[in-house]
Amino acid sequence: MDKIVLDHVSYIYGAGTPFERCALDDVSVNVRGGCITGIIGHTGSGKSTMVQLLNGLAKPTSGKVLLDGYDINSTLDELLVAWKDREEYAGLSRRAAKKAIRAEMEGRRRRLCFRVGLVMQYPEYQLFEETVFKDIAYGPRNMGLEDVEIEARVREAALFTGVDPSWLDKSPFDLSGGEKRRVALAGVIAMRPEVLVLDEPAAGLDPRGRSFIFEGIRNYQRTTGSTVLIVSHSMEDMARYCDDVIVMANAKVVMQGARREVFAHVDELSEMGLSIPQITTLMRRLRARGLDISDNVYTVEEAMEAVKRYVAEGRTGGELV
């Protein structure tokens, strides 16, 4: 069964005001469990809105969000409707019952956040504690874990994300931007979410910082077998790290499926203004020049293999030598 399903989900900002804007328009998506899925699209295509629906921070205007087959929002609403029939609220006054329901809803919302860890855009702005250790421990502490367990989780998360143990006692505000980003990522990973959702995790980082973040994410995914969703507009990163890809444009899902299937529609993608990986463009040009070489190639490593194969087979052709 699919880990996450969006079933005909729409989301409208500021409904009923002159600023009304449709961010998601009847979107249906299936996300396989235990893989890395990339969500790609232009600014304003609805990517960021979509990820906020996954942990209950935002509720869809219509449609359902299913996690392991359960509607994450209905579980909350059901409580309000059926409060009279439930034993645990028997004997409470209407007021007290409402209060209890609200507390339970809040509790469920929080538990959902621990299951579906969300790393927002530019997460380094959320750091606030005196030390890096305390900041990473904020999530686990909210989960109500024991100190020993918290310590273990902080160290584990630091290891995944490349947070140097020597930073743990420093103030997060003394770190560089890329280092802060890793700390913020660790703060979510320390909750050991079964679904990890990241909104532009590498935005604004240099290539070294980018690969640090992505390697950390992949590391976490491989070790824990969790489900990962990454929002990005870099095709290069998608090609490198994702198993599945969802393409969004104008508040709708245009394509979804395994990476190779989606990337095979190169022409449609570039028509939408999404740049295909540079290495793919290069290989396509080589092919256009008459070299009998595979252009079904999306990373530099794959390209190297293809070129080696080409040379080993001693094929020639075209005027490019």
Added chain:
Amino acid sequence: MKGVSFGQYYPSDSILHKLDPRTKVIMAVFYIVCTFVCKSAAGFLALTLSALALVFISRIPLRTILRSIRPLLFIIAFTSLMNIFFTQGERRLTPESWVISIYVEGLWSALFMTLRIMILIVGTSLFLTYTTTPIALTDALENLLGPLKKIRVPVHDFAMMMTIALRFIPTLSDETEKIMNAQKARGSDLSSGSLLKKAKALVPILIPLFVSAINRAFELAAAMECRCYHGGEGRTRLKVLRYRTRDWVAMLTILVFFAGIFALRYVPWLYIMG
């Protein structure tokens, strides 16, 4: 919220929106004076009609405007009750034997006070907040207060400070929402527990917010210095305010209206406040 709620400005292309912001400030001042000068039933009828006319002209849904009155309902109810029960007059409604004394005069003044507060809010918000962007408003104030520069009041600096503050309200509110969401995603609990616990739960939101606000301020200051900003001296404007025919017509209208309200003070129709 989501970045769009900028004050109460309601975009539309009515004549009220198009007027020069200075005209609207002047009109708002006269309108306020009108509501206070008015004390006859005839005058209040005229004021009420004018307020409805303004709503019509501005093309803003009445519902939106009434929403802005809602927070003041308590004050309105309180003042009218006070007026009903504590105004002394000649025509007593309740029997002499009752402790509670209600006079016809009290009912009238309660009605007038209610109308006065509501018209005051509707009038000023229609002239200023609903139809004028906050930036245009500060421009207008800077221009109207310009003569104060002669006595060394730093009018431009105040206006610039106000513009910057207004400019950053939506930015900061967006940022607050983002940080709140980020901390909620890490399981912060903002809504349960004692007052002290709730206050403590705000720390993870306030610290990042302050840090980023201070950083923003430094960046903005650096950016302004890089472009050689040195105050208002000799600065030209992108949007030069200019009075047009419609502005003069509007100002003439409000003057006539003001004179009319003044004259209606003495019209003995139904009731005149003492």
